[in-house]
Structures are given as C-alpha cells and as structure tokens.
Amino acid sequence: MAQSAISSIRSYYPNLSKLHQKIADYIFAQPQMAGELTINELAEKVGVSTASISRFAKAVGYSSFREFSLDLANVPSGVNRSSMFKKVKPDDTPKEMAEKTFQAMIDALISTQSLLHNDELEKMSNHILKCRQLAFFGLGGSSVAALDGYHKFLRTSINSEYYPDFDVQLMQAAKMDENDCAIMISHSGENQQTLTVLKQLHNNHVPVIAITSFGRSSLAQRADMVLLSLADQMSTTSDSMYTLIAQLAMIDSLFTIVAVKLSNKTEAVMNRVKEAIDQTRT
CATH class of the missing domain: 1.10.10.10 (Winged helix-like DNA-binding domain superfamily/Winged helix DNA-binding domain)
Structure with a gap:
C-alpha cells in the first residue's frame, strides 16, 4: 500500500x-x-x-x-x-473542526489499511476458525472495541466471550488453553493490567492476536500475531480516539473473513439471532 x-x-x-x-x-x-x-x-x-x-x-x-x-x-x-498531524485551532469554525475530525478518522483508516498483509490475516482467521473459544480482552477505552468484537462474533457459530472487569478477564484467561484464541486490544500496548492478562494467557499457551498502535510496545512484542491500528494525531492526547475507528475496522475485517469462510453456519446463526431479536419488537 x-x-x-x-x-x-x-x-x-x-x-x-x-x-x-x-x-x-x-x-x-x-x-x-x-x-x-x-x-x-x-x-x-x-x-x-x-x-x-x-x-x-x-x-x-x-x-x-x-x-x-x-x-x-x-x-x-x-x-x-x-499533513499527518493536523490540529484543530481555537478559531476554526465548527464545520472546520468537524471536517478535521472526519479527516483524522479517514487518515487513521488509510494508514491502518496500508499495513495489512494477506498472509497475516489468513493466519489470524485460521486460528479463530479452529479455536474452541474466542475471548476478547480490552480495558479502558479499548473495552469499546473489545465489546464490539464480541458483539460481532456472537453472530457466528464460534463460542465468544468478553467481560469488562479486569479480575474477571484474568480468571477468564486462566481457564483458557492452546485450543482457544484471544484477541487483546490496547492502544498503547503498555497497560499493566492488560499485560498481566497476557502473561496468564502465555502461561496457558493461548494464541494471542494483538491490536495496538505501537509496533515496539510490550503487547506487540509478546503477542503471537499483531495488527497495528494507526491514527494521525491531531494533538498529543487525541490519537487514541481516532485509533478506535481503525480498531473497529480491523475487528470488522476479521469478522467478515471468518463469517465468509463459515458461510452457511454463520447465516444460520444470524437468522436465529434476528428471529430472537424480532420477537422482542412485536
């Protein structure tokens, strides 16, 4: 790219x-x-x-x-x-601020897309397809992406789990083994609680897919597979907000790859889910 x-x-x-x-x-x-x-x-x-x-x-x-x-x-x-480090200025009009926000999100998606590789995506999707249980891990701002991933994969035939509480995540990791797969999300890749969960997963030989923004972070260096989510910073504190868009896009991509490969199984599950939800609307 x-x-x-x-x-x-x-x-x-x-x-x-x-x-x-x-x-x-x-x-x-x-x-x-x-x-x-x-x-x-x-x-x-x-x-x-x-x-x-x-x-x-x-x-x-x-x-x-x-x-x-x-x-x-x-x-x-x-x-x-x-051009990559645009800043919203105090004297910008609301429309200009909105346009810069949209552009930052677009740039984050383009930058992240440029680092995707077919072989790596194939490897990740194969781990997900063959796993007994797929668990999502994310704390703080990354919990939004983890919850979205869990919500997406509930529509497949794969057994998926996500718990927002750190202690429960740690217990969840302790129960997993090499037959499972974990997707860990952390913008910085240095969240100490996330790394504690990662250590437990490694102790149990669980394959780990990391989604983070920094290739030399502790999470990226220790995970088995890595997806980098990049954002074009508008300030030193806002980058993680725009990275979320890229994180969600990568999770959607993994879901799409897996869902297509599962094909009929996914369609059957999605139909049952739709029927169950429709019953609450009548």
Whole structure:
C-alpha cells in the first residue's frame, strides 16, 4: 500500500532511539525525496552512517534498506508529517473542526489499511476458525472495541466471550488453553493490567492476536500475531480516539473473513439471532 512506509515509521516512532528519530524526522519532512535516495545519499543528507540507516530500516519493520526504500518510493506526493498531524485551532469554525475530525478518522483508516498483509490475516482467521473459544480482552477505552468484537462474533457459530472487569478477564484467561484464541486490544500496548492478562494467557499457551498502535510496545512484542491500528494525531492526547475507528475496522475485517469462510453456519446463526431479536419488537 502507498503509505505503508510512513505508517510503519509512525507506529514505531515513540520507541525509536534519538538517532533513529532524527532519520525518521528527515523522512517525514520530505518522503518523496528520501525515497529516491540511495542509502549512502540518505545517510549523508541526515548526517549519520549508512549502518545507522540500515539499522533504522530494520527498526521500523523492514528486513533491509532496499525493501524499505522500495516501499517509501510509492508514497504519494503531498504526504508528509505536517499533513499527518493536523490540529484543530481555537478559531476554526465548527464545520472546520468537524471536517478535521472526519479527516483524522479517514487518515487513521488509510494508514491502518496500508499495513495489512494477506498472509497475516489468513493466519489470524485460521486460528479463530479452529479455536474452541474466542475471548476478547480490552480495558479502558479499548473495552469499546473489545465489546464490539464480541458483539460481532456472537453472530457466528464460534463460542465468544468478553467481560469488562479486569479480575474477571484474568480468571477468564486462566481457564483458557492452546485450543482457544484471544484477541487483546490496547492502544498503547503498555497497560499493566492488560499485560498481566497476557502473561496468564502465555502461561496457558493461548494464541494471542494483538491490536495496538505501537509496533515496539510490550503487547506487540509478546503477542503471537499483531495488527497495528494507526491514527494521525491531531494533538498529543487525541490519537487514541481516532485509533478506535481503525480498531473497529480491523475487528470488522476479521469478522467478515471468518463469517465468509463459515458461510452457511454463520447465516444460520444470524437468522436465529434476528428471529430472537424480532420477537422482542412485536
């Protein structure tokens, strides 16, 4: 996808070293020019060694500078750091504020979509399809996405569970094993209660799918499979709000993949659910 290089850098940026952030800042400022440079030219422009550039490419998720450079070369014109970090100004009209809010959500979806890979989605959906029980874990703001996932998968033939209370989540994790599957959602990937639940799941060898915004977070590093949800920050405190849109879209994507593969079973369950709900409306 066109913005995957920029999106990947942004997902790793908070955890990069100062030197690597310097390289990232140069690329953010002029991604199209950076994409046309050789490793030696980029190193000279930034004022670092070629070894640092090579390590940077690996630090943001690429196997080599060549792979990173090819991806960066596909970034469309007009994409840079300033366009990605829009801010709502006090003197903006209500319509302008609304438009910037909508744009931030659209950008979050585009950035997240750019990091999706077919093989990873296939692996995740297969784990979900074969699991005995699918459990959703999310606390605080992430509980909204976890509840939505649970609500969605209730429409399939897969046994799904979600409990909003941390203590109950921990007990739930203790009962699971390698035949189950867990989807853990945390914007920062550093929520200590979430990591406590993750440790319990690991102790029981439960496959874990993580949905988080930061590729170097503790959750991302320790999970078996990872989906990165990215948001174009409008301020230092609002990014998680726009990330929620991306989280919901990824959960919907997993649901759609699984539902299509289950086909007739899903349709039968959805019909029964619809009939049960319809009875409450008559």
